[in-house]
Amino acid sequence: MSHQHSITPHDQARILAEALPYIRRFHGKTMVIKYGGNAMTDTALQAAFAQDVVLLKLVGIQPIVVHGGGPQIETALHRLGKKGEFVQGMRVTDAETMEVVEWVLAGEVQQDIVGLINHAGGKAVGLTGRDGGMIRAKKLRMPDQQDASKVHDVGQVGDIVSIDPGVVRALLEDAFIPVVSPIGFGEHNESYNINADVVASKLATVLKAEKLLLLTNTQGVLNKSGDLLTNLTARQIDKLFADGTLSGGMLPKIAGALDAARSGVSAVHIIDGRVPHAILLEVLTDQAFGTMIRSH
Numbered sequence: 153m154s155h156q157h158s159i160t161p162h163d164q165a166r167i168l169a170e171a172l173p174y175i176r177r178f179h180g181k182t183m184v185i186k187y188g189g190n191a192m193t194d195t196a197l198q199a200a201f202a203q204d205v206v207l208l209k210l211v212g213i214q215p216i217v218v219h220g221g222g223p224q225i226e227t228a229l230h231r232l233g234k235k236g237e238f239v240q241g242m243r244v245t246d247a248e249t250m251e252v253v254e255w256v257l258a259g260e261v262q263q264d265i266v267g268l269i270n271h272a273g274g275k276a277v278g279l280t281g282r283d284g285g286m287i288r289a290k291k292l293r294m295p296d297q298q299d300a301s302k303v304h305d306v307g308q309v310g311d312i313v314s315i316d317p318g319v320v321r322a323l324l325e326d327a328f329i330p331v332v333s334p335i336g337f338g339e340h341n342e343s344y345n346i347n348a349d350v351v352a353s354k355l356a357t358v359l360k361a362e363k364l365l366l367l368t369n370t371q372g373v374l375n376k377s378g379d380l381l382t383n384l385t386a387r388q389i390d391k392l393f394a395d396g397t398l399s400g401g402m403l404p405k406i407a408g409a410l411d412a413a414r415s416g417v418s419a420v421h422i423i424d425g426r427v428p429h430a431i432l433l434e435v436l437t438d439q440a441f442g443t444m445i446r447s448h
């Protein structure tokens with residue numbers, strides 16, 4: 153590990169001391185971290201992510217992980233000879249796709265993350281929105297972006313009706329790290345596939361979280377020339393929607409982020425999950441990176 157040779161123990165001690173103001177500020181505070189399917193494909197990055205989450209917990213911050221898994225669902229569908237289809241960032245989810253989504257998210261991705269965090273010394277508990285009756289949902293009615301009178305049928309995609317954070321709070325109180333899969337349940341006990349950014353944003357609002365961090369596979373929100381937009385207000389976001397700067401998975405991500413910012417989550421950041429220790433950088437240093445979303 154050659155990069156460590158340039159850092160002396162004295163440097164290390166100073167670096168730790170410099171984190172103290174942030175640790176004091178955030179001690180006891182809740183942070184919702186969305187771990188995106190695209191940011192979690194590299195083994196070294198996964199290990200660094202798990203270390204960051206455990207470190208936050210050990211300094212008295214309360215992290216909650218909400219995970220995605222778009223690419224992993226895509227791979228599983230491909231094996232069955234199916235191809236994923238998206239409308240405005242939402243996966244069209246027929247009954248067979250829903251089975252794959254539940255199996256990949258709750259069975260595979262969530263358990264991988266639980267294992268990584270536990271291996272790094274934390275106590276993670278995996279749950280879906282069904283557990284503890286957490287995420288009630290109904291079928292999403294999705295108006296077309298251009299023509300609002302037209303509604304897309306995207307199958308079993310869920311629109312969140314309510315979140316009961318009781319089970320998450322109970323886990324936090326008992327020193328566990330909740331790892332939540334974005335699956336909700338409906339009136340007739342049917343399952344819904346919900347975009348993970350939307351779940352993270354709503355959960356952050358309901359928990360009155362101090363921060364919402366959306367880790368993704370780009371530097372943040374980019375303009376049409378590919379430059380990073382470091383700060384975005386609601387008005388600027390409206391313009392980005394209108395002029396077509398945003399597409400695909402960025403649509404629900406920004407919509408969710410803005411919703412959380414408007415509902416009182418004071419710091420909402422879309423950050424680059426490809427940067428090792430992206431979470432520690434954002435939370436415990438004065439390094440500003442990614443895009444911060446503000447309500448005004």
Ligand SMILES: Nc1ncnc2c1ncn2[C@@H]1O[C@H](COP(=O)(O)OP(=O)(O)O)[C@@H](O)[C@H]1O
Pocket residue numbers: 188189190191220221222349367368369370372373374375397398399400401402405
């Ligand atoms: N203006 C934009 N700035 C950055 N990314 C954008 C923009 N518009 C669309 N995107 C796309 O959104 C993607 C991130 O969303 P998504 O694929 O859902 O990632 P994740 O799995 O991390 O949630 C980026 O990789 C990029 O392809």
Ligand SMILES: CC(=O)N[C@@H](CCC(=O)OP(=O)(O)O)C(=O)O
Pocket residue numbers: 187188189190219220221222223225241242243253309310334345346347348349401
């Ligand atoms: C409705 C919908 O689109 N659900 C997503 C859920 C997973 C997710 O959000 O994963 P990422 O964060 O990795 O994109 C899907 O089926 O892909």
